[in-house]
Amino acid sequence: MVNFKENEELKTLNHSCAHLMAQAIKHLYPQAKFWVGPVVAEGFYYDVDLGEDVIRDEDIEKIEKEMKKIAKSGKKIMRREVSKAEAMEMFQNDEYKLDLISDLEDGNITVYDQGDFTDLCRGPHVDNVKLCRNFKLIRHSGAYWKGDSKNKVLQRIYGVCFPTAEELEAHLKLLEEAKERDHRKIGKDMNLFMVDDLVGRGLPMFLPKGYVIWQELENYIKNKERKLGYLHVMTPCVGTVNLYKTSGHWDHYKENMFPPMEMEGESFVLRPMNCPHHMMIYANRRHSYKDLPIRIGEIAHDFRYESSGTLKGIERGRHFCQNDAHLFVTPEQIEDEFTKVVDLIFSTYKDFGITNYRCVLSLRDPANKEKYHDDDAMWNKAEDALRTVLNDLKIDYTEEIGEAAFYGPKLDVNVQPAVGNEITLSTCQLDFCLPAKFNLSYVDRDGEKKTPVVLHRAILGSLDRFMAYILEETKGNLPTWLAPVQVRVMPVKTDNEELTAYAKEICDALEAKDVRVELDDRSEKLGYRMREGQVQKVPYLLVVGFNEKEDRTVSFRLHGEKDTTVLPLDEFVEKLENEIKNKLRTHIGAEK
Known part of the structure; x- marks a missing residue:
């Protein structure tokens, strides 16, 4: 994954794109006021105060459309040096910019103009807005002004920008892959x-x-x-604070520790x-x-x-x-x-x-x-x-x-x-x-x-x-020995006592070998139960029908595969016991 802060070309381009986004927001929301818009490892963001308006998912598309319109104009991005007094006058109605200017020294203040938009910034920037045309706004969230929970919540919008459309497309594919691999999403899907x-x-x-x-x-x-x-x-x-003073952690690591708890004249810390x-x-x-x-x-x-x-x-x-x-x-x-x-x-x-x-x-x-x-x-x-x-x-x-x-x-x-x-x-x-x-x-x-x-x-x-x-x-497709549920057994007809009885017999045989098995005999359609088992990444999905009952076999499908395999029940139990005991990775590996 690209680190935008470590690549000077991308860093400058994304900084300029942050200004492009701010200009588009100002066109759509004339009351908008801006705090800071830095480049971060994953692209750029800008913190915005829109007053009573709130950015929603559908608004992002409008902002992108306006950004493309501005980028197409090809306006030059021009640097200007101004005095502190001039800067204060220029941004007199923007308390956020005034706060920034108050900390600056006179003689070291610059602003950048691009068409009808001017922003306080030290730069550098690309030559013109057309160079920022290969962008995508990624997400939005709330953020406290100056990171202080006592302050107002501003709206933070994240984006990325690349020199070429091909590079942008490749990056967006990586972001989609990252979403699929995010352990928080997988943990939610699998109830972990x-x-x-x-x-x-x-x-x-x-x-x-x-x-x-x-x-x-x-x-x-x-x-x-x-x-x-x-x-x-x-x-x-x-442990006591004295324990960590003895070790030296108190002097070198105190800022990363929870504060002390005072009890009966002693100080303790987690x-x-x-x-x-x-x-x-x-x-x-x-x-x-x-x-x-x-x-x-x-x-x-x-x-x-x-x-x-x-x-x-x-x-x-x-x-x-x-x-x-x-x-x-x-x-x-x-x-x-x-x-x-x-x-x-x-x-x-x-x-x-x-x-x-x-x-x-x-x-x-x-x-x-x-x-x-x-x-x-x-x-x-x-x-x-x-x-x-x-x-x-x-x-x-x-x-x-x-x-x-x-x-x-x-x-x-x-x-x-x-x-x-x-x-x-x-x-x-x-x-x-x-x-x-x-x-x-x-x-x-x-x-x-x-x-x-x-x-x-x-x-x-x-x-x-x-x-x-x-x-x-x-992607949550764990090897069988590590999977929370290793086998799910599903009778084709959940209202048939004979099928349900055989399904329970299969479960009993597997549990006797310490296999983690679930019986899914809910009155849902088989297709629904199969799909749910796939979402929860169960390695072995067993379907029990009349043929399996008569032949004392199991029909199973491995996670991620379409083919069904049929084995005698005893042979399947032995196969699975061996796979789990020896921590084999026969059909589930790290997907790249």
Whole structure:
């Protein structure tokens, strides 16, 4: 997907198109007043005050029509420098522009003219409005003036503009694809999760079918971890402010945390991460070098106060569950344990068919040390150690300055979704800092106390974000083992007792093998029930008719296919049991 802010040509073009839209709005709504119209990653928008008028879907077409008319005129876009007094006079009836002008210095104010429209702007712009003719208005919404909920709600209209009609058409196709893949739409269609403002923005609730997927992911990763010697724990969702002062998170992460709660003379916060709790579990008893490595894992509930504008379904919320673990190791064990973490990441990606990813070594920004724990020697040691391990493992990676955790460098594994920008799924962080802050130790073979090194790692990242990623990659067409409903059984005639009895027998046989099966014997037409099963992405749709009953067979159709397959009931049950047990992806893969 194009990032309009990172391409200077597109950035200038879209900025100019924002002015074109404003001019068209002014023609249609003479009372319109404009706040700001910036270029953003997904195109441009303009915030408008239309007084009593409200933009509706049908009004967008009118605005586009007027924009095309203006663009066809080919008016030049002309830059003018004006004094602050002139600008104040020019926009004397527009409180929004006056607010902007009040913050500007005299001598640095410019306006741009295009025909009968003039706007306050620093530019730059394209030469004439005709260059903005390949545009599309995407959506509209409300937005508080200056982002303050105490202020008036303005109307925000988004759009995109490209140099050619072909580029615009290709982009619009991508947007349609993104809509189809949006996990929020899929989640609604499949009844997976919900969000309600009465509960709180950014606090998703998993419905029964969504929680099935969540539990399957939890069981999957925990089973893999157990085989590698991980010990799973459960820790509270709150901690004292002093806990986070000890760890350093209070100094470096306080703005992203929910505010403290005062009780009986103590201050508590909802935890944003789990490492301080796991440090205390390690500190609970004495350790010898023979105990290490110790691998503590947890599917942990965390809370971060994300701004409302960044919230997106279960991909980014204020509550989420991390597939977190902390490995306490000796310095000599770093490479071996780091290698095992990397192997676990790649093994997991293979199971899910994830192939489009890259590895990033995230380092401290030496020019901005305030963001990080202040210990140059520690940072040099940690970064060199991680770089050496990656080189020894012959892993291709790039280095990115300023992306480290505040306590140490990390390996991030970033995946490229079918639609949208790259995201980080997995991470492994090398930490010499927190073990020292918590005075952690082990007795080495020479009888001396030593400080362990900690590897912070998350394979699925957060289960919530991983689930959103998988839903979008597959368009909800999950592999059978992960699907919330794996089989739906539908008798052709729901008022026939013999057919219904055989349908129930099929369900019983599948349930005996722990298959998640639904009997759909509603008095709806078969075609309606089939279509509903397709919308809900049920992998196997079974139709039970008189032939199936007499022959003790099942007729099934795989999701996304038109052909029907007939198998003896026992053979079908065995086939499905094998597919689920071995997590096969025979007919459902990530759709590109």
